[in-house]
Amino acid sequence: MKLSMVVPCYNEAGNVRAFVQAVGGELSPAAVGYTHEIIFINDGSKDDTLSELRRLVDEQADNITVIDFTRNFGKEAALYAGLQKAEGDLVAFVDADLQQPISVVREMADFLVENEDYDAVAAYQDQRQEGKFLSLLKKTFYQFINAASDVPFHANASDFRVIRRPVAQAILSVPEYHRFSKGIFSWVGFRTYYRPYKVAQRNAGTTSWSTTKLFRYALDGIISFSTKPLKLATGCGFVLSAAAILYMIVVIIQKLVCGNEVPGYPTLVVLILLIGGIQLIVLGIIGEYLARIHIEAKHRPIYLARAYYSNIEHENYDGKKS
Ligand code: UDP
Ligand code: MG
Numbered sequence: 001m002k003l004s005m006v007v008p009c010y011n012e013a014g015n016v017r018a019f020v021q022a023v024g025g026e027l028s029p030a031a032v033g034y035t036h037e038i039i040f041i042n043d044g045s046k047d048d049t050l051s052e053l054r055r056l057v058d059e060q061a062d063n064i065t066v067i068d069f070t071r072n073f074g075k076e077a078a079l080y081a082g083l084q085k086a087e088g089d090l091v092a093f094v095d096a097d098l099q100q101p102i103s104v105v106r107e108m109a110d111f112l113v114e115n116e117d118y119d120a121v122a123a124y125q126d127q128r129q130e131g132k133f134l135s136l137l138k139k140t141f142y143q144f145i146n147a148a149s150d151v152p153f154h155a156n157a158s159d160f161r162v163i164r165r166p167v168a169q170a171i172l173s174v175p176e177y178h179r180f181s182k183g184i185f186s187w188v189g190f191r192t193y194y195r196p197y198k199v200a201q202r203n204a205g206t207t208s209w210s211t212t213k214l215f216r217y218a219l220d221g222i223i224s225f226s227t228k229p230l231k232l233a234t235g236c237g238f239v240l241s242a243a244a245i246l247y248m249i250v251v252i253i254q255k256l257v258c259g260n261e262v263p264g265y266p267t268l269v270v271l272i273l274l275i276g277g278i279q280l281i282v283l284g285i286i287g288e289y290l291a292r293i294h295i296e297a298k299h300r301p302i303y304l305a306r307a308y309y310s311n312i313e314h315e316n317y318d319g320k321k322s
Pocket of ligand 2: 095099
């Protein structure tokens, strides 16, 4: 039995060595009964992450493979690349910054070893360590996406999870460019056990997620896994048309019964602005979907790698040596 750890790295020079040491301490094959490998993906880091990773490979620090991207393709692309390279019967997705404790990875892997009935274990944060406002935004996001999407989303469960080989193959068979892992995990199905964990402080460096980036990511998730916003547009159109017809009837009656000219100038301006605004929003929503179709239709690869470095002989799951 082998556990593959897929670790995306963006500017993590200060963390990768500590990560390897933490894995060495927690997952010694003698203690856990299975072997492990670590697959680092250098996602276009601007610091010394790559040289630090290459040093670790040269030192034979552990069973390490490094995939070096040609530029920053994003965490989702990194997870996909790592999964393609992973050989293990179990695959874990872990952040490089040690916020997700290796002891929890071990517990999740042990759980799957002991419980044949489950195919995946996902860890969720039972207490969020961030500000109230961000927590509220994230809560609202989960409520919205659960209402809008056909697949369920477990609140606060991220991509920190351990999966079995068949789940890994299933995820690899979803080739879309705009990847939203939480949705893909949910979409492929399988029996998943959810367990709480407490997120640790970042070991070194800073988070690379700004609020704008988080917003884009949330929007990606909603658009990838729901077509409800488009239906909302149709609904809006119907409601507005009905209101317009009602108002027209009122105006005609006023004219016939009271005979007065309708002093409608301000009403007119408000209506034009309102309807114009709604039309633009709806066009924007359609545009978001269209933009994604545009990108998907090009069938560009999810990532491009400059080089691979490894201190183990690789045998991809389809049996090819590399
Ligand atoms: N990451 C990545 N590419 C990116 C941004 C982040 O591979 O474009 C990695 C990063 O190195 C880390 C993980 O994704 O291992 C989570 O990122 P971060 O710690 O910045 O996010 P947070 O924990 O604050 O959500
Ligand atoms: Mg982090």
